[in-house]
Amino acid sequence: xxxxxAHFSIGPDYWWVVLIKGxxxxxxxxxxxxxxxxxxxxxxxxxxxxxxxxxxxPFGLLQPAADAVKLLFKENTAPAGRDKLLFWLAPALxxxxxxxxxxxxxxxxTTNVNGYALHWNMAHVNVALLYVLAITALGVYAIFxxxxxxxxxxxxxxxLRSSAQLIxxxxxxxxxxxxxxxxxHSLDLEEIVNAQQHAWFIVMQPLAGLLYxxxxxxxxxxxxxxxxxxxxxxxxxxxxxYSSMRFGFYFLGEYVNMVTVCxxxxxxxxxxxLPLIPWIHSxxxxxLVGVMWFLGKASILLFLMMxxxxxxxxxxxxxxxxxxxKVLLPLGLLNIxxxxxxxAARAAS
Amino acid sequence: MTVNPVAFYVIAVLVVATAxxxxxVPNIIHAAVALIACFFMVAALYLAxxxxxxxxxQLLIYAGAIPVLIIFAVMLTRGSMRREGNSWVRWxxxxxxxxxxxxxxxxGVFAVSHDRWHRGTYPQRLLDDGTTRTIGDALLNRxxxxxxxxxxxxxxxxxxxxxxxxxxxxEAVLERSEEERRQREERVRxxxxxxxxxxxxxxxxxxxxxxxST
Amino acid sequence: MLSSFGNIAIxxxxxxxxxxxxxxxxxxxGRLLRVRRPHPAKDDTYESGMSTRGPAWVQFNVQYYLYALxxxxxxxxxxxxxxxxxxxxxxxxxxxxxxxxxFIAILLAGLGYAWRRGALEWE
Numbered sequence: 079x080x081x082x083x084a085h086f087s088i089g090p091d092y093w094w095v096v097l098i099k100g101x102x103x104x105x106x107x108x109x110x111x112x113x114x115x116x117x118x119x120x121x122x123x124x125x126x127x128x129x130x131x132x133x134x135x136p137f138g139l140l141q142p143a144a145d146a147v148k149l150l151f152k153e154n155t156a157p158a159g160r161d162k163l164l165f166w167l168a169p170a171l172x173x174x175x176x177x178x179x180x181x182x183x184x185x186x187x188t189t190n191v192n193g194y195a196l197h198w199n200m201a202h203v204n205v206a207l208l209y210v211l212a213i214t215a216l217g218v219y220a221i222f223x224x225x226x227x228x229x230x231x232x233x234x235x236x237x238l239r240s241s242a243q244l245i246x247x248x249x250x251x252x253x254x255x256x257x258x259x260x261x262x263h264s265l266d267l268e269e270i271v272n273a274q275q276h277a278w279f280i281v282m283q284p285l286a287g288l289l290y291x292x293x294x295x296x297x298x299x300x301x302x303x304x305x306x307x308x309x310x311x312x313x314x315x316x317x318x319x320y321s322s323m324r325f326g327f328y329f330l331g332e333y334v335n336m337v338t339v340c341x342x343x344x345x346x347x348x349x350x351x352l353p354l355i356p357w358i359h360s361x362x363x364x365x366l367v368g369v370m371w372f373l374g375k376a377s378i379l380l381f382l383m384m385x386x387x388x389x390x391x392x393x394x395x396x397x398x399x400x401x402x403x404k405v406l407l408p409l410g411l412l413n414i415x416x417x418x419x420x421x422a423a424r425a426a427s
Numbered sequence: 428m429t430v431n432p433v434a435f436y437v438i439a440v441l442v443v444a445t446a447x448x449x450x451x452v453p454n455i456i457h458a459a460v461a462l463i464a465c466f467f468m469v470a471a472l473y474l475a476x477x478x479x480x481x482x483x484x485q486l487l488i489y490a491g492a493i494p495v496l497i498i499f500a501v502m503l504t505r506g507s508m509r510r511e512g513n514s515w516v517r518w519x520x521x522x523x524x525x526x527x528x529x530x531x532x533x534x535g536v537f538a539v540s541h542d543r544w545h546r547g548t549y550p551q552r553l554l555d556d557g558t559t560r561t562i563g564d565a566l567l568n569r570x571x572x573x574x575x576x577x578x579x580x581x582x583x584x585x586x587x588x589x590x591x592x593x594x595x596x597x598e599a600v601l602e603r604s605e606e607e608r609r610q611r612e613e614r615v616r617x618x619x620x621x622x623x624x625x626x627x628x629x630x631x632x633x634x635x636x637x638x639x640s641t
Numbered sequence: 642m643l644s645s646f647g648n649i650a651i652x653x654x655x656x657x658x659x660x661x662x663x664x665x666x667x668x669x670x671g672r673l674l675r676v677r678r679p680h681p682a683k684d685d686t687y688e689s690g691m692s693t694r695g696p697a698w699v700q701f702n703v704q705y706y707l708y709a710l711x712x713x714x715x716x717x718x719x720x721x722x723x724x725x726x727x728x729x730x731x732x733x734x735x736x737x738x739x740x741x742x743x744f745i746a747i748l749l750a751g752l753g754y755a756w757r758r759g760a761l762e763w764e
Contacts (some may be wrong), residue, residue: 091648157684159686205482256722582747
């Protein structure tokens, strides 16, 4: 009976393997998000010649835990005129969409463990790239519905601005990724990484990489594109009225989104888990080393995002929309044409 | 390739339930949320029959883009957002009739097709590689003309959209919101100036205020 | 490969179940530990210290709608380009390139039109 249950599978994977992976990924994302907040405060502090949090634990390392406890137990104040259902649903959707998008990102190449093909992601699917785009696109609703549900003018303004911003940049990002798809000949992220054995795509697709990174900053509402919560104009934008764990979910979603876009950028442009120093990749240890490479590259991108946030000023809203529609989108199309013609020319010669 | 019956029925029930919610819920934004859920479930249904690209399309366009359009359209209509009125329109018997007619047509097609629709075996190649590349091949070789025509169709839709939403049609409305916005901006600018002045004053006095917004 | 989407369903279960459990527990504990002092001011809508005037659910700028319309159209175009990009390597290059060049040219004509008519202008 127990043995039967252990071998029951939905498709190629045992359900309990998936379950364990799911718990690990969830734990990893939650921890990463928590420590990113600490990292962000430390980075901003050093950029502004301060020290940053240093009281809770050595070097402030327990600060995220303290913050989490505070967020969980704080009183849940909420405006009386809110939409009760969506006021809960929207923050949960924000965190949920951000976490679900991570399901298809491969942290390392498939490794063989006693004849079982261990994938280093939750689900190995063909249309992985489209899946990530589609799921992260759901974040628009979390922001819009959240701002709307609060029945606060600042919230609604922030929500509208933010959703218009997100849809504008989603477009540009999607077109930028087409060049990668042409070169990799696949939408499967694992195959896309494997196609970079000889040269990372950032070398072959520098324009696409740049477009994606700019788009990613906008998609995660980071400075210089953090218009939705421009605190000088809109208090805190769409999450003005959210307190306690409702705010916590938005916060979590935002930082998990950062991890997701940086991981995706790593897989698409920085060669994913492919090492700079060669390492034979067959057993599970090799797989783990791959994960280290992957996370190392992603961390550099994350640091870059923080650096940009604390260095650049915020864009004005009309300029932001102009950048999306009149610069990034045409450049994305141009990138498709360039990539297409180069591939055609090389095939002809 | 067979459809897992349990998965199919679970998804089907959810599709129908969310679809009913769309028409039955009085609050229009709630209805939009139910619509998103419904589209999402339809994508799951496509996955269950092995159409992965179609599912991704459904997710991106129907779950991810169309409801944004609908919600923005709702935001344009004054006051309709809060009206928790009766969701039954006056002509509901007509709607019922149309729906039943459509259902009858579908059942009719089902009946005369004698199972032909699932005779073909699902190629293993598609299960392994996914359907996207095959669709691409088909689009560019056999259906090249429809592919280009689709582009022209989208162009027409874009031109139509721009014309439709152009300024002069809704001049009065715009002017009003324009005025509101100007006033709002005025207030914001005023506040920012005051803040700046205060900050400069503080800086002059040598008191630094580190940005602790995180 | 396809059935891997079942994995996503399992993951969704984990991603909903564990946070919901934690949250429920925290809410329960919070209710037990916290002092309860309801006050009407806590239920107020925040409006920079002024008393709130009117609902926030008012009519909004038509520009947002226009962006959403153009967004939907371009989203559809992306999904036409993706299968092309995947199949491109197996195609006859000159032919495949001509096809997508025409497609993108028509796309650009649309974008140019919207641009010239000021549909992309944020006022």
